[in-house]
Amino acid sequence: MALEVGGITIETDEEGYLANLTDWNEEVAGEIAKAENVAMGPNHWEVVNFLREYYNEYQIAPAVRVLTKAIGKKLGADKGNSKYLYELFPYGPAKQACKIAGLPKPTGCV
Amino acid sequence: MLHIVNKSPYERNSLTSCLAHAGKGGALILIEDAVYAATRGNVAESAIRRALGDLPVYALGPDLEARGMQGSVIDGVKVVDFGGFVELVAEHRTNQSWL
Amino acid sequence: MTQTSDRIGEDEDAPGVVKKFMFVNRKAPYGTIYALEGLEVVLISAAFDQDVSLAFLDDGVYQLVKGQQTKGLEVKNFSPTYRALEGYDVEKLYVEREALEARGIREDQLLVPVQVVSAAEMAELMEQQDLIVGF
Numbered sequence: 001m002a003l004e005v006g007g008i009t010i011e012t013d014e015e016g017y018l019a020n021l022t023d024w025n026e027e028v029a030g031e032i033a034k035a036e037n038v039a040m041g042p043n044h045w046e047v048v049n050f051l052r053e054y055y056n057e058y059q060i061a062p063a064v065r066v067l068t069k070a071i072g073k074k075l076g077a078d079k080g081n082s083k084y085l086y087e088l089f090p091y092g093p094a095k096q097a098c099k100i101a102g103l104p105k106p107t108g109c110v
Numbered sequence: 111m112l113h114i115v116n117k118s119p120y121e122r123n124s125l126t127s128c129l130a131h132a133g134k135g136g137a138l139i140l141i142e143d144a145v146y147a148a149t150r151g152n153v154a155e156s157a158i159r160r161a162l163g164d165l166p167v168y169a170l171g172p173d174l175e176a177r178g179m180q181g182s183v184i185d186g187v188k189v190v191d192f193g194g195f196v197e198l199v200a201e202h203r204t205n206q207s208w209l
Numbered sequence: 210m211t212q213t214s215d216r217i218g219e220d221e222d223a224p225g226v227v228k229k230f231m232f233v234n235r236k237a238p239y240g241t242i243y244a245l246e247g248l249e250v251v252l253i254s255a256a257f258d259q260d261v262s263l264a265f266l267d268d269g270v271y272q273l274v275k276g277q278q279t280k281g282l283e284v285k286n287f288s289p290t291y292r293a294l295e296g297y298d299v300e301k302l303y304v305e306r307e308a309l310e311a312r313g314i315r316e317d318q319l320l321v322p323v324q325v326v327s328a329a330e331m332a333e334l335m336e337q338q339d340l341i342v343g344f
Contacts, residue, residue, distance in 0.1 A: 057289060057292075057293075058289050058290050058292060058293035058296075059285065059286065059287055059289045059290050060252065060290050060293060062293070062296070063252070063255070063256055063297070065256065066293075066296045066297055069296065070296060111335065111336060111341075123267060124235075127235065127266065127267050130307075130328050130332075131266075131328060131331060131332040131335060132332070133332055133333075133336060204338060204339065204340065204341060205341070206233070206335065206341040206343060207343045208235070208343060209235070209236075209243070209343050209344065
């Protein structure tokens with residue numbers, strides 16, 4: 001599969017995750033979000049940016065439980081819960097937020 | 111605990127490391143290439159003889175036979191078939207494979 | 210998927226189901242796939258809320274050495290992931306003193322806080338487990 005962004009073809013896997021993490025930029029994120037029917041607002045970007053920072057530091061996409069806890073620690077308890085995250089990303093932070101953030105599918109996510 | 115070793119003592123240190131951690135009350139079974147350690151006249155023999163003082167040592171018969179080693183098993187090492195291996199696993203609360 | 214995780218949640222609440230899992234790492238990173246595979250299994254198992262511990266002995270202690278750089282090899286540097294374990298509630302990392310000494314590695318060269326134990330203490334820890342998985 002592939003994604004067209006600004007005339008450039010970007011390779012993805014069969015589920016739509018970027019094949020090369022370095023292909024990511026905000027425009028690419030916007031295209032993936034559009035395909036996922038997610039309208040990106042500041043709260044969405046906050047989570048996506050958080051995921052990218054997490055990945056840069058630990059080289060993995062966090063499990064949902066770990067992400068929820070870490071977001072709670074950094075952004076407050078009102079955001080560190082699965083209800084909030086699922087409202088932003090109805091198909092789940094792993095399936096959608098990681099994909100939009102250009103990260104691989106979280107380890108252990110089925 | 112049943113300790114399971116499957117690597118030749120000349121290729122890896124799995125047997126040495128296993129014996130350094132295997133306590134009394136446990137048991138050791140040598141399978142696949144580790145059955146070479148169960149045979150006489152090699153440098154692993156003394157380690158196996160020492161281990162026999164602390165715990166029972168088994169070797170898997172089909173693996174010995176496949177390698178032509180069935181005639182040179184160290185005295186005191188018990189040869190078991192696949193059924194015997196399964197029984198050993200069932201007898202012990204836990205097992206550990208030293209890869 | 211939701212139903213499955215609900216059911217897992219119920220099981221976790223049942224008394225007496227938490228088991229002691231130990232993952233024993235005895236291989237250096239990069240030369241074989243064991244170290245990376247082992248780490249992934251640990252991350253997955255952390256989802257099941259068991260009492261997980263990691264043991265590092267023999268060449269496994271090389272996995273935790275600071276300063277790993279894999280750009281030249283063009284393979285993923287997974288050493289930063291050991292620092293994520295705390296967030297996964299995996300906080301028992303045991304490193305064998307004899308293995309460190311044999312390789313001339315000091316505790317301050319390791320990239321995560323660990324508990325350094327003797328081979329005898331490691332053997333004792335192994336005896337206490339319900340399940341041991343070696344890598």
